[in-house]
Amino acid sequence: MRELRAASKEFEESGAGAQDFDPFEKAAVTRRASFTTTLAYWQAQKVDDAVSSTQQALTHVDALSRLRPRSVTIAWCSRRPRR
Numbered sequence: 001m002r003e004l005r006a007a008s009k010e011f012e013e014s015g016a017g018a019q020d021f022d023p024f025e026k027a028a029v030t031r032r033a034s035f036t037t038t039l040a041y042w043q044a045q046k047v048d049d050a051v052s053s054t055q056q057a058l059t060h061v062d063a064l065s066r067l068r069p070r071s072v073t074i075a076w077c078s079r080r081p082r083r
Contacts, residue, residue, distance in 0.1 A: 007027045007030035010023070035057045038054050
């Protein structure tokens with residue numbers, strides 16, 4: 001949880017905008033590691049609600065990770081000179 005809080009704070013303080021994806025990417029990596037550890041813990045404790053919530057969190061982190069290729073493609077297409 002400490003790593004997750006630190007990643008959230010770093011992300012908030014970065015002032016990242018839509019054009020700067022690096023803080024999002026770093027946050028997604030940190031969150032994935034934290035939630036993976038959390039998932040293993042709750043699975044070992046056999047707490048189904050917590051397992052389900054953590055799996056949902058991982059799904060959202062994966063969705064965040066998949067945003068970059070599309071945004072880079074859109075940015076590249078918007079800068080192409082017209083012929």
